[in-house]
Amino acid sequence: MNLYSFAKGLVATIIKPLYRIEVIGLSNIPKEGAVLICSNHIDNLDPPVVGITSPRPIHFMAKAELFNVPVLGSLLPNINAFPVKRGMSDREALRKALSILKEGKVLGIFPEGTRSKDGKLGKGLSGVGFFALRSDAVVVPCAIIGPYKMFGKIKVVYGEPVEMESLRTGKASAEEATxxxxxxIRTLIEKYS
Incomplete structure (x- = not known):
């Protein structure tokens, strides 16, 4: 058993008793091939919650500062996280993300770039549109509907893939794709809240 599987099982045993997690739409995640999972971001627990509900291993970008934290910094690369420098164009992180998708793996991303302070969906950064346009990945929207209250209910909704082909062939901008x-994501939140 690799560290990712072990960590996923461990995190699930901790989180599942604390929050009643209802997962909707798992069949929208393709069983193979490149997938870009794009989720809203309402809490620090969002990455592990998406990670434990996805049937496939997910690679996440994590803010570079986390890799300087003792123990956590050495653990993160072993659970498919890689660093991104926020507030600037991080070419290395962009290349890493695209290579993950080119290898037919799953990349999880929070397009808002940071947690929402009020729980409302913010504006997405153009990076997610860039990944969607520059790869052949299936783009799966995800809505995490909280709030995270001890023993409360959380919904994780995976929506139908976003149609990207017309944007790819029409040379759309990264902003349009985002x-x-x-x-x-907004439609999922409105439908399932």
């Missing part, structure tokens, strides 16, 4: 993805 807006379309954010609209899909």
């Amino acid at each position: 807006d379309k993805i954010m609209d899909s």
Whole structure:
């Protein structure tokens, strides 16, 4: 058993008793091939919650500062996390993310770039649109519907893939692709809240 599987099982045994997690739409995640999971971001627990509910291992970008934290810094690369420098164009992180998708793996991303302070969906950064356009990945929107209250209920909703082909062939901008993805996440939040 690799460390990712072990960590996933461990995190699940801790989180599941604390929060009643209802997962909807798992069949929307393709069983193989590149997938870009795009989720809203309402809490620090979002990455592990998406990680334990996905049937496939997910690679996440994590803020570079976390890799300087003792123990956590050495653990993160072993559970498929890689660093991104926030507030600037981090070419190394962009290349790493695209290579993950080119290898047919799953990349999880929070397009808002940071947690929402009020729980409302913020504006998405153009990076997610860039990944969607520059890869052949299936783009799956995800809505985490909280709030995270001890023994409360959390819904994790995986929506139908966002149609990207027309944007790819029409040479759409990264911003246009991001807006379309954010609209899909917003629709899920409105439908399942």
